[in-house]
Amino acid sequence: MGTAGADADAAVGERRQLINVAYRLLGSLAEAEDAVQEAYARWYALPPERQDGIASPGAWLTTVTGRICLDVLGSARARRERYVGAWLPEPLPDHAGRENGPGADPADQMVLDESVSMAFLVVLESMTPAERVAFVLHDVFRYPFAEIAGILGRTPAACKQLAASARRRVRAARAPATAQAVRADVVRQVKEAWQTQDIAALVDLLDPAAVMTADGGGVAGAALRPVEGAARIARYMAAMAERAPGLELLERSVNGAPGLVARRDGAVATVAAFEVAGDRVTRIWAVRNPEKLRPWGRR
Numbered sequence: 001m002g003t004a005g006a007d008a009d010a011a012v013g014e015r016r017q018l019i020n021v022a023y024r025l026l027g028s029l030a031e032a033e034d035a036v037q038e039a040y041a042r043w044y045a046l047p048p049e050r051q052d053g054i055a056s057p058g059a060w061l062t063t064v065t066g067r068i069c070l071d072v073l074g075s076a077r078a079r080r081e082r083y084v085g086a087w088l089p090e091p092l093p094d095h096a097g098r099e100n101g102p103g104a105d106p107a108d109q110m111v112l113d114e115s116v117s118m119a120f121l122v123v124l125e126s127m128t129p130a131e132r133v134a135f136v137l138h139d140v141f142r143y144p145f146a147e148i149a150g151i152l153g154r155t156p157a158a159c160k161q162l163a164a165s166a167r168r169r170v171r172a173a174r175a176p177a178t179a180q181a182v183r184a185d186v187v188r189q190v191k192e193a194w195q196t197q198d199i200a201a202l203v204d205l206l207d208p209a210a211v212m213t214a215d216g217g218g219v220a221g222a223a224l225r226p227v228e229g230a231a232r233i234a235r236y237m238a239a240m241a242e243r244a245p246g247l248e249l250l251e252r253s254v255n256g257a258p259g260l261v262a263r264r265d266g267a268v269a270t271v272a273a274f275e276v277a278g279d280r281v282t283r284i285w286a287v288r289n290p291e292k293l294r295p296w297g298r299r
Contacts, residue, residue: 011043011057018065019106024136025069026076027089027121029295033106035072039065059147066133066151073129084218086226088285089121090292091271094253106295112256115140118273118285121255123173127166134159135166175277183276184251184258190274190281191249191260197241202234207280212236217289220269233284244269261296268296 018039022032039061043051054060080087092110114120115136124132130152137143137151138159145156145163152159186205193201212233216222227236241247248263254273262270271293275283287293 011040011061014058014061015040017058018061020111021062021136021141022065022069023092023106023110024115024121024124024140025066025133026072027125028292029090029092029106029110030291031072031076032069035065035068038068062143063147063151066137066148070129070133070151073132077129084216085222085224086213086215087125087217088213088215088287088292089118089125091118091259091273091285091287091296092116092255093296094256112253114256116255117257118255119173119175119275119283120170122285123170126169126173128162130154131162131166131169134162135170138163139167175275175282178276178278180258182279183274186276186279186281187258187260187274188251191251194237194241194260195249197238199231199234199238202237203230205281206230206233207277207282210280210282210284212284212286214286215289215292217291219290220288222286222288268293271296 015036018036019032022035023029026032026035042064043057043061046054051057092112094112110116124136127135133152134145134148137148138145145159148159149156152162154162190202190205192198193205208230209228210230210233212223212227214222214227223236227233244262244264246264247269250261250263252259252261252271254261254271257273259274260270260272261268262272269288271287273285273287274281
């Protein structure tokens, strides 16, 4: 096989890594896939002699993907200001047992770890685009600041400061660690109380200062502002169940953590992610916008 063929194979082999980088940078699987496709389009548009002169196709593709994501993040801020209600990252399903080849669903190419938890992604949304790129590339994917500088158009020292600022945001928002088995048990109890519309049980399972954020995108019914306090959240959840008879609740992995999926007539209507501290739920993120639930329709 010639050099060009080897470089082409190396480039194709980077797709999974690029999808993982782009999703963490954008919080949207659809936008991540678009960014990666654009990066590949630019790669294949290069003359063969240019491709041959690139020592590492993976590094080149990562740099281009990072720049595309930076541009998307800049324009996304304006779009999200016009978004109806709260904007939440797209939830990821568990991809266990699915194919991970080049033609696979992007969701099946995701590595599910703490850096894709809903809590983590929500904190990333609070960062400036430059902070997010510097932090994700350095702290999550271990790219050197010298390479990140080329993406951001800043000095390595400035990129280091951006990552440090982002790191402080993450530390300030991080909840105490809770064992996965405990989290799963709490979520299971929430499911049972929700199914029976047991408001008292729901209140007991929720931290008094718990917050529930719903994302309907103006397409599906959802509270436009966060619902705060255990009692208010419990009443809201009970009312949701009452308005949707026949709702089926399923325990599912959401972004690698115990969560719930609500289906009605076989279609996924809501995907809920939870933050659990001790034996109580502190945060609930409920995604109802059907545009963000497409990967769940195949599971």
